Amino acid sequence: MSNPYAPPDPASRPPKQREHTGPDAPSPADGGPGPGKAPGRQGRAGRPERPKPTPEQLASVSRSVLHFGLFMLAAVLTMQVDLPWHLMSLAFAIGAVVVGVRALVRVFKEQIRGGIVVLLVFGLMLSGMLVVTTLGSLAVWNEQMERQECLRSAITVSAQDRCERIYQEAIEDRFGTIPGG
Structure with missing residues (x-):
């Protein structure tokens, strides 16, 4: 008996995929896969399905979201100090806006969907409010x-x-x- 956890033998060829060619098989005219195409790879309205992001792409997006969060945390914490040091929160908030927009662009480019988009948009609105608030405190220096x-x-x-x-x-x-x- 062979070991099911062992890597495949490089000399052996992978088995051919059977194509479903019965009478109930969807045809390319019906939006189904055509000859040589894998079934289930069509998205809505006949468009091809988006490829899944690789772990490296997800790690890159995660790092940029983490940097955005750190800039936001630094901006909120420096809002609490006295005025000369309070200006650092303006720099951190502007940095958060820049890093957040770049992270949002990267999320859209990598076609990652879900709660991360909502989180980034909400965080960008919050960092914009921090910029306005800090600029308001400069008006009454x-x-x-x-x-x-x-x-x-x-x-x-x-x-x-x-x-x-x-x-x-x-x-x-x-x-x-x-x-x-």
């Missing part, structure tokens, strides 16, 4: 710096509330009152 200085010296809750009230008044003086706010 002086007010933000004064607020940070005030909060550093505020020990009590009432002192922190006073800092926030001063900050809100400075924003209203600069931009006017916001309706509904």
Whole structure:
């Protein structure tokens, strides 16, 4: 008895595939496979089925999605620090947009479908919002710096509330009152 787990003998030829040629076999005119074509390789509307991505292609796409996630994580974490360092979140968010778009293009090029597309689109929207938010904090740089200085010296809750009230008044003086706010 031969070992079923042993590799095939290179001297032996692979068995021929039988073609289904009975009366119920689909013909090429019906959208079925023609002579010499493997059955089941036709997609919808007679188009050929897309080839499956190779493991190397999947690994490459996974790496680019991982880099996108790391840029997003760095952008979110640096949003929490004080203002001079807060600018790093803008650089990370812009980097996330660039890497995310490249990853999305690679996903479409490799014809990978599923939740990864939704994840990338959602992540790109989030990173775009991070860019806009960080740019908004640059518009009120002086007010933000004064607020940070005030909060550093505020020990009590009432002192922190006073800092926030001063900050809100400075924003209203600069931009006017916001309706509904």
